[in-house]
Amino acid sequence: MSTYTSGSFKAELNEKGWRLTPQRQTILQVFQDLPEGKHLSAEELYSVLQGQGEKISLSTVYRTLKLMARMGILRELELAEGHKHYEINQPYPNHHHHLVCIQCNKTIEFKDNSILKVGLKQTEKAGLHLLDCQLTIHTVCPEALRQGWPSLLPSNWSCLRWHSLP
Amino acid sequence: MSTYTSGSFKAELNEKGWRLTPQRQTILQVFQDLPEGKHLSAEELYSVLQGQGEKISLSTVYRTLKLMARMGILRELELAEGHKHYEINQPYPNHHHHLVCIQCNKTIEFKDNSILKVGLKQTEKAGLHLLDCQLTIHTVCPEALRQGWPSLLPSNWSCLRWHSLP
DNA sequence: ACAATATTGCTACTCATTTTCAAGAACTTT
DNA sequence: AAAGTTCTTGAAAATGAGTAGCAATATTGT
Numbered sequence: 001m002s003t004y005t006s007g008s009f010k011a012e013l014n015e016k017g018w019r020l021t022p023q024r025q026t027i028l029q030v031f032q033d034l035p036e037g038k039h040l041s042a043e044e045l046y047s048v049l050q051g052q053g054e055k056i057s058l059s060t061v062y063r064t065l066k067l068m069a070r071m072g073i074l075r076e077l078e079l080a081e082g083h084k085h086y087e088i089n090q091p092y093p094n095h096h097h098h099l100v101c102i103q104c105n106k107t108i109e110f111k112d113n114s115i116l117k118v119g120l121k122q123t124e125k126a127g128l129h130l131l132d133c134q135l136t137i138h139t140v141c142p143e144a145l146r147q148g149w150p151s152l153l154p155s156n157w158s159c160l161r162w163h164s165l166p
Numbered sequence: 167m168s169t170y171t172s173g174s175f176k177a178e179l180n181e182k183g184w185r186l187t188p189q190r191q192t193i194l195q196v197f198q199d200l201p202e203g204k205h206l207s208a209e210e211l212y213s214v215l216q217g218q219g220e221k222i223s224l225s226t227v228y229r230t231l232k233l234m235a236r237m238g239i240l241r242e243l244e245l246a247e248g249h250k251h252y253e254i255n256q257p258y259p260n261h262h263h264h265l266v267c268i269q270c271n272k273t274i275e276f277k278d279n280s281i282l283k284v285g286l287k288q289t290e291k292a293g294l295h296l297l298d299c300q301l302t303i304h305t306v307c308p309e310a311l312r313q314g315w316p317s318l319l320p321s322n323w324s325c326l327r328w329h330s331l332p
Numbered sequence: 333a334c335a336a337t338a339t340t341g342c343t344a345c346t347c348a349t350t351t352t353c354a355a356g357a358a359c360t361t362t
Numbered sequence: 363a364a365a366g367t368t369c370t371t372g373a374a375a376a377t378g379a380g381t382a383g384c385a386a387t388a389t390t391g392t
Contacts, residue, residue, distance in 0.1 A: 339389085342383100342384090342385095347379090353375105354372100354373100355376100357371085359368085359369090
């Protein structure tokens, strides 16, 4: 389910009345060729495509990303950079979460299946249907600290304040 | 630490070379008067202020929200509606997370301190400094399901796919 | 192949948020 | 307490991610 052949991709599209186009195939391929843990923004994907000599318009890139996220093929990430990132949506045992440095935007992914359990529990308790759950950990990296954080006030964040450590 | 007097607010501002202004005081007050679990977007805050007869410009609203998030007074939430929301940043024992219906945008908050433990563990492991961690659970509510989701394709989401349930 | 309709690539547009800049307001220093 | 310095404000213009409208084109079901 995490890898699509052009056949299964077409089948899933057609099932909903959508069509398989070369553009959609190419974009899916880009994501499937991406190394583990790598995610792309719309603009980044557009650059990659241009680098490959593909001439797919930016509108199509945006539309395809949205469609594939809706289909559950891609996961849409909000990582605090002011624009979305997309990655192949890995099912349960490979489901992962992100640490982000809000200064340099570097991200690290990690797996922790207890998160998904919490997601399931809370969703069930609320009588809702689970789509995705994302633990995003906002951090600053050592370099940022050395550069005098937080007096630099780079971009958006919130400091965790503690009454007592857990 | 979760409630500020105008004195402690001023002290924290001045410590960093910033100034206490009536606008900043008023905005802090609005958040402190907000019921538990309520969060506001910039536009919403602007409306609240107008309703109170305060004439604070939208630019100042945006600037103040960003500043207070940077100070750690507010927490900045990315809840999938395409714009940010802010809430008073409750320290550890009151730290909470959100369930969001990606169809109607209704949010429910819940507490689960195991999340923060995961955040601490991962941050330490990566040698970073923890600022905040937010578990955002994307869901659809029963009404959305009844209305034929996901053929409606309302807005952005990703479907969780499972190899096997955890 | 044909008809029906989904998709593409333009361009123009929206909407949240940021920037610019001159005027006004807070601290700091006498 | 007045003066000087520098931060803030408000208004308007600018930015930037993402969307919508539309004519031309491509895919699908028959």
